[in-house]
Amino acid sequence: MSDHELRVSKIRNGTVIDHVPGGQALNVLAILGIDGSGGEQVSIGMNVPSDRLPSKDIVKVEGRELSQNEVDVLSLIAPDATINIVSEYDVVDKRRLDRPKHVEGVLVCPNRNCITTDDEPVESKFEVLDDEVRCIYCDTIIRDNLTEHIGN
Amino acid sequence: MRDEHLITAKQLSREDIETVLDRAAEIAADPSAVSDRHADTLLGLLFFEPSTRTKMSFEAAIKRLGGDTVDMGSVDSSSVSKGESLADTVRVIEGYADALVLRHPRQGSAKMASEFVDVPLVNAGDGAGHHPTQTLLDLYTMREQNGLDDLTIGIMGDLKYGRTVHSLANALTNFDVRQHFISPESLQLPRSVRYDLHQEGASVREHTDLDEILPELDVLYVTRIQRERFPDENEYHAVAGEYQIDAGTLESASDDLTIMHPLPRVDEIAPEIDETDHANYFSQAHNGVPVRMALLDLLLSNEGGDVQ
Numbered sequence: 001m002s003d004h005e006l007r008v009s010k011i012r013n014g015t016v017i018d019h020v021p022g023g024q025a026l027n028v029l030a031i032l033g034i035d036g037s038g039g040e041q042v043s044i045g046m047n048v049p050s051d052r053l054p055s056k057d058i059v060k061v062e063g064r065e066l067s068q069n070e071v072d073v074l075s076l077i078a079p080d081a082t083i084n085i086v087s088e089y090d091v092v093d094k095r096r097l098d099r100p101k102h103v104e105g106v107l108v109c110p111n112r113n114c115i116t117t118d119d120e121p122v123e124s125k126f127e128v129l130d131d132e133v134r135c136i137y138c139d140t141i142i143r144d145n146l147t148e149h150i151g152n
Numbered sequence: 153m154r155d156e157h158l159i160t161a162k163q164l165s166r167e168d169i170e171t172v173l174d175r176a177a178e179i180a181a182d183p184s185a186v187s188d189r190h191a192d193t194l195l196g197l198l199f200f201e202p203s204t205r206t207k208m209s210f211e212a213a214i215k216r217l218g219g220d221t222v223d224m225g226s227v228d229s230s231s232v233s234k235g236e237s238l239a240d241t242v243r244v245i246e247g248y249a250d251a252l253v254l255r256h257p258r259q260g261s262a263k264m265a266s267e268f269v270d271v272p273l274v275n276a277g278d279g280a281g282h283h284p285t286q287t288l289l290d291l292y293t294m295r296e297q298n299g300l301d302d303l304t305i306g307i308m309g310d311l312k313y314g315r316t317v318h319s320l321a322n323a324l325t326n327f328d329v330r331q332h333f334i335s336p337e338s339l340q341l342p343r344s345v346r347y348d349l350h351q352e353g354a355s356v357r358e359h360t361d362l363d364e365i366l367p368e369l370d371v372l373y374v375t376r377i378q379r380e381r382f383p384d385e386n387e388y389h390a391v392a393g394e395y396q397i398d399a400g401t402l403e404s405a406s407d408d409l410t411i412m413h414p415l416p417r418v419d420e421i422a423p424e425i426d427e428t429d430h431a432n433y434f435s436q437a438h439n440g441v442p443v444r445m446a447l448l449d450l451l452l453s454n455e456g457g458d459v460q
Contacts, residue, residue, distance in 0.1 A: 111259060113257070113258055113259050113279050113280070114258065114259050114260050115238070115256075115258040115259065115260040115261045115263075115264045115278075116260065116264070118238075118258055119237060120237050120238055120239050120264060121237065121239050122239070122264050122267070129347075134344065134347075135260065136260075136263070137259065137260025137263050137264055138258075138259035138260040138279075138281060139259070139260075139281065139342075139344035139345075140259075140344060141343050141344050141347060143343075
């Protein structure tokens with residue numbers, strides 16, 4: 001795709017998350033805790049053509065890098081995503097996602113009686129299984145609609 | 153035992169379980185041999201929920217090992233009522249005690265608490281989660297009565313919220329046991345326990361009617377269906393009535409059937425059963441002391457990471 005075809009403008013410094021499955025861009029923003037109220041500059045392309053996916057989303061965030069916890073949860077909803085770190089308009093680092101053994105923070109345990117939902121100094125932590133994740137504290141398994149459990 | 157904390161029955165291998173049960177049998181045979189073994193040892197009791205059997209048997213256990221307890225007391229009389237977190241509470245009390253026993257209404261509380269302390273911590277019940285020391289005494293009782301292999305067990309009642317059920321089901325996967333789960337559909341095993349049993353390749357069947365399986369059972373483990381789990385009182389009575397045991401229920405049972413119950417019971421087992429050879433729930437409760445003595449002895453002696 002040439003520059004004049006780009007539907008999403010370039011960023012100067014920040015992160016580009018590419019090859020997100022079509023329709024998941026807003027969930028990526030939820031993982032990053034971005035809802036617009038923080039003043040971040042964000043560009044989104046949704047359902048754009050892709051060689052690798054039926055359609056893809058692109059999320060570009062100015063002045064922001066992802067934490068490991070965010071990357072880990074991202075890998076669950078967008079396993080084929082690439083993360084590009086941009087500095088002065090150039091991609092200085094590009095990486096694919098590995099499926100982690102655990103994800104910490106970001107997700108909230110749906111079990112209202114789980115100790116992680118109480119006022120305790122502990123982050124949520126889920127073991128990543130084949131098709132689901134499991135709270136390591138209360139054992140609750142989340143199989144479907146993972147994005148409904150994004151907290152931040 | 154490989155771990156310094158006991159949080160769930162899942163962490164116990166067959167070897168771990170047999171080590172505790174063997175030690176419990178030794179202690180039961182000659183309690184005086186260990187009466188000073190843990191002199192000067194203090195066991196911290198943190199019970200955020202009411203308890204009779206578990207709390208008293210832990211107290212009896214450490215005292216019969218020569219030690220004593222320091223007790224947080226009721227939640228109302230402790231700093232918890234001022235809003236202190238569990239993480240802070242256990243960090244304070246570990247400075248007063250050599251090991252901690254925790255009961256708490258939230259699932260995962262024992263696991264979290266164990267991450268904040270260096271002394272051994274024992275889960276005495278975490279909400280609808282786990283109750284591994286009950287399981288150890290259940291297994292001790294079963295082993296005394298029936299052995300622990302080539303056994304057909306029915307586990308009946310509130311399988312969804314029953315923490316004793318979850319721990320027992322997990323632990324039984326270490327043995328050659330056929331597990332049958334009998335409950336109303338609304339109280340069947342939670343997905344997490346099903347997952348564990350499936351992963352372990354356990355032999356599991358589910359029923360809504362005890363009569364389907366009763367004649368085959370060596371052990372029937374009955375649990376209380378809790379009224380508060382039902383929004384409607386009439387629904388509770390309709391369901392609970394189908395899972396009560398009386399002499400008539402047992403007509404098709406084997407003469408050798410052992411009936412167990414973690415107690416307290418309400419009306420799941422009619423008093424007329426108490427005098428039959430089937431009833432084992434009171435000796436089961438009594439076994440809590442030697443089993444918890446054995447567990448504490450092993451945990452408190454576990455200096456090198458392995459059982460002495």
